[in-house]
Amino acid sequence: MADTTTLSGNRGLAIEEPLIFELGHPGRLGVDLPEPPPVDEDRLKGCRRQAPVGLPDLSEPQVVRHYTRLSQKNYGIDTGFYPLGSCTMKHNPRLAEKVARLPGLADLHPFQPQSTVQGALEVIDSLAGWLKSLTGMPAVAMTPAAGAHGEWCGLMAIRACHEDHGQGHRRRVLVPESAHGTNPASAAMCGFTVDSIPAKDNGRVDLDALRAKLGDDVACLMLTNPNTCGLFEREILEIAEAVHAAGAFFYCDGANYNAIVGRVRIADLGIDAMHINLHKTFATPHGGGGPGAGPTVLSSALAPYAPLPFVVHGDKGLTLVEHAADSGAKPFGRVKGYHGQFGVFIRALAYIISMGADGLRLASSDAVLNANYLLAGLKDVLSPSFEGPCMHECLFDDRFLKDTGVSTLDFAKALIDEGYHPMTMYFPLVVHGALLMEPTESESRETLDQYIAVVRGLAERAKAGAAESFKAAPRFTPRRRLDETLAARTPVLRWKPEAAE
Numbered sequence: 001m002a003d004t005t006t007l008s009g010n011r012g013l014a015i016e017e018p019l020i021f022e023l024g025h026p027g028r029l030g031v032d033l034p035e036p037p038p039v040d041e042d043r044l045k046g047c048r049r050q051a052p053v054g055l056p057d058l059s060e061p062q063v064v065r066h067y068t069r070l071s072q073k074n075y076g077i078d079t080g081f082y083p084l085g086s087c088t089m090k091h092n093p094r095l096a097e098k099v100a101r102l103p104g105l106a107d108l109h110p111f112q113p114q115s116t117v118q119g120a121l122e123v124i125d126s127l128a129g130w131l132k133s134l135t136g137m138p139a140v141a142m143t144p145a146a147g148a149h150g151e152w153c154g155l156m157a158i159r160a161c162h163e164d165h166g167q168g169h170r171r172r173v174l175v176p177e178s179a180h181g182t183n184p185a186s187a188a189m190c191g192f193t194v195d196s197i198p199a200k201d202n203g204r205v206d207l208d209a210l211r212a213k214l215g216d217d218v219a220c221l222m223l224t225n226p227n228t229c230g231l232f233e234r235e236i237l238e239i240a241e242a243v244h245a246a247g248a249f250f251y252c253d254g255a256n257y258n259a260i261v262g263r264v265r266i267a268d269l270g271i272d273a274m275h276i277n278l279h280k281t282f283a284t285p286h287g288g289g290g291p292g293a294g295p296t297v298l299s300s301a302l303a304p305y306a307p308l309p310f311v312v313h314g315d316k317g318l319t320l321v322e323h324a325a326d327s328g329a330k331p332f333g334r335v336k337g338y339h340g341q342f343g344v345f346i347r348a349l350a351y352i353i354s355m356g357a358d359g360l361r362l363a364s365s366d367a368v369l370n371a372n373y374l375l376a377g378l379k380d381v382l383s384p385s386f387e388g389p390c391m392h393e394c395l396f397d398d399r400f401l402k403d404t405g406v407s408t409l410d411f412a413k414a415l416i417d418e419g420y421h422p423m424t425m426y427f428p429l430v431v432h433g434a435l436l437m438e439p440t441e442s443e444s445r446e447t448l449d450q451y452i453a454v455v456r457g458l459a460e461r462a463k464a465g466a467a468e469s470f471k472a473a474p475r476f477t478p479r480r481r482l483d484e485t486l487a488a489r490t491p492v493l494r495w496k497p498e499a500a501e
């Protein structure tokens with residue numbers, strides 16, 4: 001194998017970047033400030049700092065290089081193909097970015113008088129209008145800051161509604177075993193107990209098992225549709241009927257809404273609450289934890305419990321209702337400071353308006369088409385977990401790697417050397433060694449063909465007995481295999497100066 005070490009630690013033009021504190025040199029300055037005038041009186045009354053403040057001292061070019069290099073280490077959808085499954089990586093049109101940077105929107109302050117931010121309230125209100133018409137749902141809580149937060153918001157509304165109707169004993173939440181980890185976590189945070197429902201061999205919820213779990217202590221079902229195996233839950237109407245007959249609500253995890261926008265009206269499926277990950281469906285660059293927004297659409301039964309604040313139309317234009325007493329409803333509280341993720345709202349609204357209803361429908365169709373194109377191009381060399389076509393993502397398991405000595409993890413690491421962000425690995429948990437691939441709908445056919453050729457090549461190499469080279473991957477990254485357990489258990493989050501003598 002070629003030696004990949006260099007004297008400097010750099011590789012080609014990919015330059016090692018120390019922490020900014022390690023780059024600093026005491027006394028070096030990037031600005032030229034006038035000497036402060038002398039003060040006779042110690043206005044700090046003896047509270048003056050005793051030790052240096054500990055900020056790095058750098059020249060301007062050093063600072064510019066540092067942050068420019070860091071920005072280049074950021075792999076994103078603008079850099080290359082990003083087939084990460086479950087967490088849809090949307091293309092972020094420059095138009096949406098440009099609109100979000102308009103000073104009239106970007107420079108607002110959340111404490112401004114409402115009369116001076118009527119346009120901003122209109123952004124929130126118009127986006128809410130779009131979300132309601134796309135889903136057919138009568139209400140939407142706009143303030144949740146992410147998908148998981150939207151789940152929690154929907155569950156809080158469900159809890160409040162049950163309590164209001166003397167059904168506070170309903171504390172059990174049913175969650176399919178393929179669910180995203182946030183589902184049981186949100187339910188637990190709301191004080192519910194979580195009961196899991198098995199999947200059938202075709203990757204969908206087992207309706208009989210679900211029926212057997214229903215009872216008068218069940219608060220709701222949380223179901224993802226399309227589910228995390230990339231499959232549409234075909235029995236969703238029967239599922240909704242069974243859940244409602246048991247007096248429970250039907251919560252839908254809408255993180256995969258990108259696959260069905262403009263094609264499926266959520267209200268027609270019997271869903272009572274669903275969060276929409278704006279960052280996975282309507283633009284907004286995200287990853288590594290943010291930013292996002294998770295507005296939650298609600299049925300008329302749950303709408304009165306929606307959290308504060310919300311926008312209403314009044315005599316003086318648009319008004320934010322901030323207090324329960326003014327709301328005419330029974331809001332369960334607030335989920336967030338201020339008014340929601342406004343920067344994400346702007347991008348989502350710009351995206352929706354620029355696409356139009358026909359464009360949104362086309363985008364969800366393309367998302368499904370692209371995923372099926374990958375599935376068709378790979379199914380004879382990898383092992384698809386389920387029969388038939390998929391929705392917006394295609395799921396494989398590790399049967400194709402049997403007896404090769406190569407694991408899903410090794411396979412993903414080899415993909416990094418080839419210049420691709422890996423697919424989602426080991427999720428969902430319902431199949432062994434999962435490889436979940438979701439191509440962004442805006443990818444060209446050439447990009448998909450190139451990716452298919454690389455994955456096919458790697459699969460053939462693995463089967464031909466190249467386990468060694470897979471174990472050594474990634475070879476071309478600045479950092480190679482990390483001890484992820486150590487990093488998770490004992491993270492080093494603080495920089496300490498070298499012990500001063």
Ligand SMILES: *Cc1c(COP(=O)(O)O)cnc(C)c1O
Pocket residue numbers: 086087088146147148149180182183224228253255256277292294
């Ligand atoms: C991404 C995702 C979530 C959580 O959304 P966040 O915005 O990351 O909190 C929940 N469920 C599914 C299926 C997801 O893909």
